Amino acid sequence: MKPITxxxxxxxxxxxxxxxxxxxxxxxxxxxxxxxxxxxILETGSMGVYPEGVIVSILPDxxxxxxxxxxxxxxxxxxxxxxxxxxxRLLLDEGKVKSSVEIERLTQExxxxxxxxxxxxxxxxxxxxxxxxxxALAKALQMRPEEVIEEVxxxxxxxxxxxxxxxxxxxxxxxxxKSDQKYVLCNADEGEPGTFKDRLxxxxxxxxxxxxxxxAGYAVGATKGYIYIRGEYYGSIExxxxxxxQAYEYGFLGENIxxxxxxxxxxxxxxxxxxxxxxxxxxxxxxxxxPAKPRLKPPYPPTYGLFGKPTVVxxxxxxxxxxxxxxxxxxxxxxxxxxSSPGTKVFSLVGNVVRKGIVEVPMGTTxxxxxxxxxxGVEKGRQLKMVQTGGSAGTFIGPxxxxxxxxxxxxxxxxxxxxxxxxxxxxxxxxxxxxALTVMRFFEHESCGKCTPCREGTxxxxxxxxxxxxxxxxxxxxxxxxxxxxxxxEASFCGMGQSVPVPLLSxxxxxxxxxxxxxxxxxxxxxxxxxxxxxxxxxxx
Amino acid sequence: xxxxxxxVIEKARKTAEERDILINxxxxxxxxxxxxxxxxxxxxxxEELKVPLSxxxxxxxxxxxxxxxxxxxxxxxxxxxxxxxVEGGREIVRALKEELGIDFGQTTPDGLxxxxxxxxxxxxxxxxxxxxxxxxxxxxxxEKVRELVKKMRGDAR
Numbered sequence: 001m002k003p004i005t006x007x008x009x010x011x012x013x014x015x016x017x018x019x020x021x022x023x024x025x026x027x028x029x030x031x032x033x034x035x036x037x038x039x040x041i042l043e044t045g046s047m048g049v050y051p052e053g054v055i056v057s058i059l060p061d062x063x064x065x066x067x068x069x070x071x072x073x074x075x076x077x078x079x080x081x082x083x084x085x086x087x088x089r090l091l092l093d094e095g096k097v098k099s100s101v102e103i104e105r106l107t108q109e110x111x112x113x114x115x116x117x118x119x120x121x122x123x124x125x126x127x128x129x130x131x132x133x134x135x136a137l138a139k140a141l142q143m144r145p146e147e148v149i150e151e152v153x154x155x156x157x158x159x160x161x162x163x164x165x166x167x168x169x170x171x172x173x174x175x176x177x178k179s180d181q182k183y184v185l186c187n188a189d190e191g192e193p194g195t196f197k198d199r200l201x202x203x204x205x206x207x208x209x210x211x212x213x214x215x216a217g218y219a220v221g222a223t224k225g226y227i228y229i230r231g232e233y234y235g236s237i238e239x240x241x242x243x244x245x246q247a248y249e250y251g252f253l254g255e256n257i258x259x260x261x262x263x264x265x266x267x268x269x270x271x272x273x274x275x276x277x278x279x280x281x282x283x284x285x286x287x288x289x290x291p292a293k294p295r296l297k298p299p300y301p302p303t304y305g306l307f308g309k310p311t312v313v314x315x316x317x318x319x320x321x322x323x324x325x326x327x328x329x330x331x332x333x334x335x336x337x338x339x340s341s342p343g344t345k346v347f348s349l350v351g352n353v354v355r356k357g358i359v360e361v362p363m364g365t366t367x368x369x370x371x372x373x374x375x376x377g378v379e380k381g382r383q384l385k386m387v388q389t390g391g392s393a394g395t396f397i398g399p400x401x402x403x404x405x406x407x408x409x410x411x412x413x414x415x416x417x418x419x420x421x422x423x424x425x426x427x428x429x430x431x432x433x434x435x436a437l438t439v440m441r442f443f444e445h446e447s448c449g450k451c452t453p454c455r456e457g458t459x460x461x462x463x464x465x466x467x468x469x470x471x472x473x474x475x476x477x478x479x480x481x482x483x484x485x486x487x488x489x490e491a492s493f494c495g496m497g498q499s500v501p502v503p504l505l506s507x508x509x510x511x512x513x514x515x516x517x518x519x520x521x522x523x524x525x526x527x528x529x530x531x532x533x534x535x536x537x538x539x540x541x
Numbered sequence: 542x543x544x545x546x547x548x549v550i551e552k553a554r555k556t557a558e559e560r561d562i563l564i565n566x567x568x569x570x571x572x573x574x575x576x577x578x579x580x581x582x583x584x585x586x587x588e589e590l591k592v593p594l595s596x597x598x599x600x601x602x603x604x605x606x607x608x609x610x611x612x613x614x615x616x617x618x619x620x621x622x623x624x625x626x627v628e629g630g631r632e633i634v635r636a637l638k639e640e641l642g643i644d645f646g647q648t649t650p651d652g653l654x655x656x657x658x659x660x661x662x663x664x665x666x667x668x669x670x671x672x673x674x675x676x677x678x679x680x681x682x683x684e685k686v687r688e689l690v691k692k693m694r695g696d697a698r
Contacts (some may be wrong), residue, residue: 013666016679046666052680193622193661226561231568231606232662234675267556272564273605275660289563289592291603307560350624350665357666392623392661426627438626446660448603 002040004081005059009118011046011203012235013196013357019054022073029077039081045117045204046358055092065090110336112344113320114360117204122239125246128207134252136323140215141260148219149175152322154330156342161187161278161315162390162419163495164341164408167322170312173302174220177310182222184213185306185313187283188229188236191275192391193442194422197346197358198316202229202236205320206243210266212319214252215326217264220312224265228283231270240268275446279494280313282448293448294494317346337363341407345421349375352382353425367416368402370423382427386510388435390419392442393499395506396435417502431528432511433518437465439503447497454497457488461504471531473519481508546570546585563592563600567607576616576655576674577608605659613648613655615693617641618672622661625669629682633669634658636683640690653697654690 006026010019023043030039047055053068058080065076065087072090079087120127128134140148153168174182186209190198202209213225229237244266247253255263269287276282277292284306286292305311321343325333334342341363347370348358354376361370367387371377378384388396389406394417397404404414411417426435444458461484464477485501485508492498508515517525524531549569553562566586571578578586578601587594601607619625619634638644641654648655664670667679671686678689 012677013664013679016664016667016670016677190663191660194624194665195661196663196665199663230663231604232659232672269561270565270568271604272568272607273659274603286564287561289560289600290596291599348665350668351627356668388623422624424624424627430627435623435627438621438623442622442660445658 003038005040005042006081007042007044007047007057007059007118009045009047009055010043011200012233013046013200014054015235017052017054018068022054022056022067022070025070025073026077029074030081033082035081042121043123044119045122046200047118061086064092066092110344110362111360112324112333112336113201113208113317113346114204114358115324116208117201120205122204122206123242125207125243125250128205129250132327133207134211134250136326137211137214137252138258140218140326141258141262145175145219145221148215148326151330152219152325155325155333156330156340157318157321157325157333158341158408159315160317160321160345160421162192162393164418167314167318170302170314171216171220173300174222174310174312177303179310181224181307181309182220183306183309183311184217184220184222184225185280185283185287185301185311186213186225186227186316186319187278187280187313188227188233188316189271189278189283190230190233190316190420191278192393192420192422194350194388194391194424195348195420197348197421199233199236200358201316201320201346202233203239206240207247208320208323209240209316210243210247210253212322213266214257214264215322216312216314216319218260218262220310222310222312223263225267226287226306227266227268228277228287229268229270231272237268237270244268274448275442276448276494276496279496282494283313284311291448293450294496296493338405338407338409340409345406345418347374347421347423349423349425351388351423351425352379352427353377353423354379363407364405366403366405367397367423370406371402371425375423375425378425378427380427382429384425385428385430386426386432386507388424388426388503389422390417390502391422392439393417393496393502394419394422395502396432396510397506398510411502415506429526429528431524431526432507432514433465433469433524434526434528436504436507436515437462437469439507440465443496443500451491451493451497453488453491454493454500457484457492457497457500460484461500468515468518469524469529471518471521471523471529471533473515475519477519478508478512478515542581543585545573546582547589549573550586550589560590560592563590563597564604566590567597567601571607575614576612577610579611580609583609605657614653614697615673616655616657617690618657618659620660620662620668620670620672621658624661624665628668630669632683633671633681633686636686637671637690640687653694 008023053066056065076087149171157167158164274292277286279294281295282292301311337343344360346360359374404416406418440461444462447454449455485504488497489501553566587597645658670679
């Protein structure tokens with residue numbers, strides 16, 4: 001090991017802030033000064049937050065810098081690396097340092113899923129192995145498949161894609177179905193707006209996902225697996241391809257894994273732009289080379305999935321939890337989170353929040369902690385108006401519900417959904433009608449068109465909300481919207497249409513006054529919607 | 542052309558399970574032609590993979606990343622999802638429409654730009670985000686996107 005190690009985040013978000021460029025520049029500087037034997041420069045995943053620049057950390061000093069320009073890189077190099085003193089101008093400022101202290105605490109306390117993200121070079125399998133990588137697989141292969149399933153069942157792990165279905169149970173159904181061929185699919189079609197945790201997990205720690213999938217394969221008796229990933233996730237696809245290649249080379253994939261007699265093949269299949277492909281049966285259809293339209297359920301994938309064979313479908317984050325559970329045991333896993341939702345959850349903090357990024361906390365953490373303690377509060381000193389939790393198919397809540405602890409039961413208990421773990425912070429410059437319209441436009445655009453309540457319901461909701469946002473709303477419109485939401489929720493074919501009422505009813509219920517204030521008014525009460533005055537136009541004519 | 546398409550299909554076949562290579566193949570072929578899949582190619586794919594022509598068209602028109610029509614040299618995609626929207630996404634959409642003089646789904650008369658909308662790209666840490674072909678741009682402002690369009694116009698000349 002070299003005396004100084006520099007870690008640079010090169011996840012997709014950081015790359016857009018110039019990470020690659022800074023990295024190359026730093027490498028040149030080190031090379032020019034002939035310090036190649038002293039300074040190790042490593043690429044790593046997200047270190048959690050994006051305060052408008054790339055985070056660079058220097059070990060063993062454990063100092064975090066924020067780099068925005070080439071000049072900043074030079075300063076850090078000259079000050080910290082050459083002269084051995086801190087480049088104080090570029091240290092993450094006090095507020096941010098506090099955040100890194102928190103991230104550090106988190107690293108010690110609750111980094112289960114993100115254990116390796118931002119710590120290892122994702123393109124080097126040996127770094128993963130050095131941190132107990134593939135040890136869980138070795139352990140699982142010495143257990144009987146039923147024992148593996150039992151351990152996952154006992155851990156209480158529930159699907160992190162949003163539905164929260166018990167993972168062990170899903171595996172058991174698949175294991176018990178007799179078939180000549182079974183499959184394990186990873187749903188990496190991360191499409192829920194605001195979610196980018198899976199992207200950062202795959203880009204920062206791809207081998208944990210692979211390991212989790214192989215263990216699942218062994219447990220249910222599947223010998224083939226697919227990772228279905230969004231076609232737009234170029235960076236993640238590349239890293240995964242490389243990781244799979246390395247896993248084959250080292251014998252963690254392919255024939256007779258670790259001499260156990262168990263074989264498992266893993267391939268990548270790309271999505272091509274369809275939100276609904278995140279629904280598990282639509283995803284299966286897509287892999288089969290068809291439009292991503294959901295199937296009628298039952299039968300469910302554990303009995304009738306890909307090519308009609310028993311299939312396990314889990315989210316990226318779910319699979320990544322598996323090696324941790326096998327290695328440390330179900331009791332250890334249950335020591336995090338809440339009794340009904342054990343473990344941690346990776347949240348994506350987005351919108352008008354000071355520190356955007358991903359954060360891993362125990363299940364049951366409150367919305368307030370996520371927004372203020374980890375997110376640093378609302379940007380530009382503005383007031384918090386609402387938070388959308390769980391993604392576009394999630395709930396809009398006002399500041400009165402900030403103290404709700406988030407887990408898989410919080411929707412049923414308090415009307416606050418955890419979904420895919422999005423915390424979208426919205427400040428007081430935004431208008432509820434405009435937000436509802438934007439969300440419904442998204443649903444209208446993404447509706448696959450297969451069933452009427454979803455296809456027509458979302459279209460009508462957009463029409464009505466457009467009308468309200470133009471100042472032409474009618475008294476009966478709110479009731480109409482509620483009815484549409486109810487119909488879509490009850491009569492839609494798949495989970496997508498069924499989730500329409502979640503955002504629509506929550507924003508109508510929690511911000512009803514603001515909707516009413518648009519109807520029969522002269523202008524948008526918040527000043528966002530642009531009213532079209534038909535009566536005036538008529539007069540001009 | 543036929544040979545090139547056959548080559549892509551042969552390569553894909555090596556990893557084929559059953560019918561699972563259509564979408565990956567279409568991605569490859571679309572890249573080969575720039576940013577669309579022309580009718581001639583669709584016929585070859587249909588024959589070779591033994592997938593009915595109607596099915597290939599159904600798939601091509603279902604997914605937003607595919608196109609059966611020639612698109613501009615630069616396909617500009619703007620995220621319209623809520624996380625970008627609350628960070629000024631609406632102004633970005635407006636600036637792009639104005640600067641390019643076209644609406645979503647249209648191509649500029651000089652064939653340089655096609656404007657499309659996209660759902661969340663998972664880069665919300667640096668919202669608002671746009672994509673040009675397969676390159677992302679984060680933390681954009683109306684000024685930045687106008688500059689970008691001007692730069693691309695200059696590059697194309």
